[in-house]
Amino acid sequence: MKNIVILISGRGSNMEAIVRVAREQGWPCKIAAVISNRPDASGLAFAAEHSIPTVALFHKEFPSREAFDAALQREIDAFQPDLVVLAGFMRILTPGFVEHYAGRMLNIHPSLLPSFPGLATHRQALQAGVKVHGATVHFVTPDLDHGPIVAQACVPVLPDDSEESLAARVLEQEHLIYPQAVRSFVEGRLSLQNGVVRIAEPAEASAVI
Numbered sequence: 001m002k003n004i005v006i007l008i009s010g011r012g013s014n015m016e017a018i019v020r021v022a023r024e025q026g027w028p029c030k031i032a033a034v035i036s037n038r039p040d041a042s043g044l045a046f047a048a049e050h051s052i053p054t055v056a057l058f059h060k061e062f063p064s065r066e067a068f069d070a071a072l073q074r075e076i077d078a079f080q081p082d083l084v085v086l087a088g089f090m091r092i093l094t095p096g097f098v099e100h101y102a103g104r105m106l107n108i109h110p111s112l113l114p115s116f117p118g119l120a121t122h123r124q125a126l127q128a129g130v131k132v133h134g135a136t137v138h139f140v141t142p143d144l145d146h147g148p149i150v151a152q153a154c155v156p157v158l159p160d161d162s163e164e165s166l167a168a169r170v171l172e173q174e175h176l177i178y179p180q181a182v183r184s185f186v187e188g189r190l191s192l193q194n195g196v197v198r199i200a201e202p203a204e205a206s207a208v209i
């Protein structure tokens with residue numbers, strides 16, 4: 001059984017997708033905790049309703065980014081995680097924190113990385129006029145939104161898209177690829193070796209072939 005700790009900052013729909021799919025598919029893991037840097041994150045209620053321990057650690061109550069990350073690391077490590085999942089966790093992380101979870105921390109970003117790192121990715125995509133957009137799951141490295149890529153999903157950009165309609169189309173894909181990436185990790189099929197992503201198909205898929 002692998003322990004997963006999920007970090008959120010807001011609505012937590014990716015966290016919700018992971019929790020639901022993990023339970024439906026009976027993954028060999030325990031969602032050990034959901035931790036938010038915002039006490040008012042609405043995703044905390046979903047976690048509590050599903051009997052998952054929650055922690056709210058408000059970053060504004062800490063004197064520095066380093067102090068917050070150190071406290072966050074202590075909270076996370078109390079749950080002995082095999083994997084830390086960033087699911088809409090809106091914080092820039094200190095290098096020491098990232099290093100501590102090297103090879104065992106995933107993030108989802110709402111663009112086809114390396115295009116459009118940072119914020120307002122859907123606006124960036126519309127302004128650039130790209131015809132395809134999407135989402136990326138990647139291992140976290142100290143370089144913001146630049147870690148080794150685990151999975152991507154594409155969506156078309158339609159002529160009359162607004163940021164909202166494009167975001168909704170991308171989010172639907174996020175809810176598919178993030179649970180599958182996390183599942184690969186908990187089943188021991190996904191790892192980072194010398195900075196390179198290694199991923200094996202599930203046993204049932206190879207059996208079909």
Ligand code: GRF
Binds near residue numbers: 008010012087109171
């Ligand atoms: C998602 O689009 C995610 O890719 C980005 O922030 C959004 C969070 O949504 N990092 P939610 O909190 O998972 O609903």
